[in-house]
Amino acid sequence: MWRPAARRSSLFRRLLSSSSAAASSYALPAVYIVNKRGNDILNDPWYNKDTAFPMTERDRLGLRGLLPPRVTCFEEQYERFINSYRTLENNMQGEPDSTRVALAKWKDLNRLHGRNETLYYRVLINNIEEFAPIVYTPTVGLVCENYSGLFRRSRGMYFTAKDKGEMMSMIYNWPAEKVDMIVVTDGSRILGLGDLGVQGVGIPIGKLDLYVAAAGINPQKVLPVMLDVGTNNQKLLEDKLYLGLRQPRLEGEEYLAIVDEFMEAVRARWPKAVVQFEDFQMKWAFETLERYRNRFCMFNDDIQGTAGVALAGLLGAVRAQGRPLHDFPNQKIVVVGAGSAGIGVLNKAKKATLKMGITEEGHNQFWVLDKDGLITKAREGLDPAVAPFARGSGPNEIPDLHEGASLVEVVKKVKPHVLLGLSGVGGIFNEEVLKAMKESDSPRPAVFAMSNPTTKAECTPDDVFKHVGENAIFASGSPFSNVSLGNGKTGYANQANNMYLFPGIGLGALLSGARNISVGMLEAGAECLASYITDDEIKKGILFPPVSRHITAQVGAAVLRAAIAEDLAEGCDGVGPKELATMSELETVDYVTQKMWYPVYHPLVSKK
Ligand SMILES: NC(=O)C1=CN([C@@H]2O[C@H](COP(=O)(O)OP(=O)(O)OC[C@H]3O[C@@H](n4cnc5c(N)ncnc54)[C@H](O)[C@@H]3O)[C@@H](O)[C@H]2O)C=CC1
Ligand SMILES: CC(=O)C(=O)O
Numbered sequence: 001m002w003r004p005a006a007r008r009s010s011l012f013r014r015l016l017s018s019s020s021a022a023a024s025s026y027a028l029p030a031v032y033i034v035n036k037r038g039n040d041i042l043n044d045p046w047y048n049k050d051t052a053f054p055m056t057e058r059d060r061l062g063l064r065g066l067l068p069p070r071v072t073c074f075e076e077q078y079e080r081f082i083n084s085y086r087t088l089e090n091n092m093q094g095e096p097d098s099t100r101v102a103l104a105k106w107k108d109l110n111r112l113h114g115r116n117e118t119l120y121y122r123v124l125i126n127n128i129e130e131f132a133p134i135v136y137t138p139t140v141g142l143v144c145e146n147y148s149g150l151f152r153r154s155r156g157m158y159f160t161a162k163d164k165g166e167m168m169s170m171i172y173n174w175p176a177e178k179v180d181m182i183v184v185t186d187g188s189r190i191l192g193l194g195d196l197g198v199q200g201v202g203i204p205i206g207k208l209d210l211y212v213a214a215a216g217i218n219p220q221k222v223l224p225v226m227l228d229v230g231t232n233n234q235k236l237l238e239d240k241l242y243l244g245l246r247q248p249r250l251e252g253e254e255y256l257a258i259v260d261e262f263m264e265a266v267r268a269r270w271p272k273a274v275v276q277f278e279d280f281q282m283k284w285a286f287e288t289l290e291r292y293r294n295r296f297c298m299f300n301d302d303i304q305g306t307a308g309v310a311l312a313g314l315l316g317a318v319r320a321q322g323r324p325l326h327d328f329p330n331q332k333i334v335v336v337g338a339g340s341a342g343i344g345v346l347n348k349a350k351k352a353t354l355k356m357g358i359t360e361e362g363h364n365q366f367w368v369l370d371k372d373g374l375i376t377k378a379r380e381g382l383d384p385a386v387a388p389f390a391r392g393s394g395p396n397e398i399p400d401l402h403e404g405a406s407l408v409e410v411v412k413k414v415k416p417h418v419l420l421g422l423s424g425v426g427g428i429f430n431e432e433v434l435k436a437m438k439e440s441d442s443p444r445p446a447v448f449a450m451s452n453p454t455t456k457a458e459c460t461p462d463d464v465f466k467h468v469g470e471n472a473i474f475a476s477g478s479p480f481s482n483v484s485l486g487n488g489k490t491g492y493a494n495q496a497n498n499m500y501l502f503p504g505i506g507l508g509a510l511l512s513g514a515r516n517i518s519v520g521m522l523e524a525g526a527e528c529l530a531s532y533i534t535d536d537e538i539k540k541g542i543l544f545p546p547v548s549r550h551i552t553a554q555v556g557a558a559v560l561r562a563a564i565a566e567d568l569a570e571g572c573d574g575v576g577p578k579e580l581a582t583m584s585e586l587e588t589v590d591y592v593t594q595k596m597w598y599p600v601y602h603p604l605v606s607k608k
């Protein structure tokens with residue numbers, strides 16, 4: 001895939017040898033100047049190397065005698081951690097409480113993070129598929145639910161309703177000089193678990209771990225943020241361990257004033273930081289996106305990242321039937337959940353349909369349900385964001401599909417090609433619904449159970465391959481194992497999660513130095529992801545590639561190039577938009593790859 005170095009342009013060679021690229025992992029590691037000595041270094045996870053400090057460094061840094069005498073290498077430390085992790089895993093085999101097992105694994109990884117970040121991120125990068133379910137969904141959901149009890153050490157920043165007027169100075173309390181990526185939540189809709197107040201901070205932490213692992217963002221330059229404006233979760237308000245503000249959520253202008261102040265504080269200190277909004281309840285997700293999208297380099301992952309991943313999956317489902325992509329407008333799609341994620345997906349899918357030549361009046365492929373059933377124009381107090389998808393009456397409508405019709409009724413009458421869940425309701429695609437999907441008009445009915453965490457998945461792959469049939473296509477938001485269908489055949493359990501896109505979106509936006517994140521940039525990333533899977537894989541029912549730095553580099557490069565094409569790029573780290581624009585497609589991918597941070601021990605020199 002990479003163009004050999006000898007064929008790169010001289011400009012490109014110069015860019016790669018410029019400051020930050022030269023400091024990348026593959027060259028000799030740069031020296032770190034530290035302001036501390038002795039135990040203070042061992043207690044700093046960014047500098048700590050545990051037993052890997054060479055004797056010369058132990059002398060220089062006042063560490064002699066503070067560590068066991070044998071110096072070990074990084075590889076040996078890595079192996080020691082993995083072996084102890086495997087022992088933990090083996091010891092817990094047969095443990096009936098899966099929550100205990102998941103939390104024990106998370107604690108093991110978290111302890112490593114708190115002690116030695118270099119080793120932690122290497123472990124994560126090398127085993128991303130195995131550890132993503134621990135640092136991210138589903139385990140991160142458990143961690144958020146139990147956060148106040150699990151709390152040991154703070155990660156990230158907390159801005160609260162009580163900090164009004166203080167944020168501009170508070171932001172300077174963060175120790176890093178430069179921040180590139182911020183993930184912020186207000187904890188109001190954490191996965192499908194509802195309002196978890198301050199405990200939702202686990203989500204920005206988990207997402208940023210994926211940024212480091214999959215996009216090579218330097219962990220010293222990431223910032224998880226919790227905007228604690230209170231919680232409406234009565235159980236938390238009454239929990240004596242709860243660590244957040246004990247007050248109902250701020251609403252209206254009071255709420256927006258807090259978010260505004262936070263965004264301005266970010267701009268003041270790190271004007272080029274990319275801000276990802278995550279797990280805000282629907283009304284604030286849409287409102288803040290509209291409020292900031294043209295003023296800041298930000299995006300809403302639940303609305304925009306999810307939409308790109310879902311569209312890639314929907315187009316994959318068309319290809320799996322052996323149909324050309326322009327058949328997409330003929331696919332009947334039932335979407336269950338009309339929240340920020342569901343509406344984001346519908347808007348994106350509709351846009352794809354319009355691009356294929358269908359008119360605004362002519363599009364007729366979506367049926368949307370929320371907690372009150374099928375949404376029609378007869379719905380009282382119809383949300384304007386949902387209105388374009390409400391079914392009407394007339395010749396295009398299926399008779400008897402009335403306002404509020406149940407899911408099973410809708411599936412039986414519509415016979416959809418795709419059933420897509422973003423409802424946050426576990427098991428809602430029950431046996432009756434899935435058996436109705438067997439009568440789908442598609443030869444390869446697709447079921448996307450996208451809600452998180454696992455307990456909230458609308459159904460499991462076992463249910464789908466059993467009740468819909470072996471030809472079905474399955475994808476879920478949280479990971480499941482593939483299903484053995486007998487005779488050596490496999491039913492693929494794809495993971496349809498915005499984690500395939502957000503690391504590339506953030507990375508591409510950062511390296512381009514984009515003023516804001518446009519629809520075109522998001523589309524470029526999503527198209528890149530959609531084109532990634534081969535026809536052979538699609539035929540087998542595989543819709544997405546595994547998460548990797550390779551994919552992120554491709555998506556990031558596509559986003560970066562779109563920023564340049566739209567004249568939104570201002571450049572980054574001394575590489576200006578003109579220089580970026582001269583790179584070929586392959587050179588851009590190469591450039592993005594070279595800019596990724598990789599964990600290695602750096603020689604330390606004490607300033608003290
Ligand atoms: N796989 C992925 O990448 C992503 C998954 N999600 C998941 O999607 C789910 C929803 O997220 P949001 O849209 O932000 O939440 P939301 O709270 O904005 O929307 C939930 C929607 O589901 C509907 N609903 C609730 N009960 C229902 C029922 N019994 N039948 C039909 N509809 C019902 C609600 O009326 C509402 O329209 C969450 O579980 C979240 O984890 C969200 C973003 C990305
Ligand atoms: C994946 C994700 O962003 C969510 O479930 O909210």
Ligand SMILES: [Mg+2]
Pocket residue numbers: 191278279301302
């Ligand atoms: Mg989310």
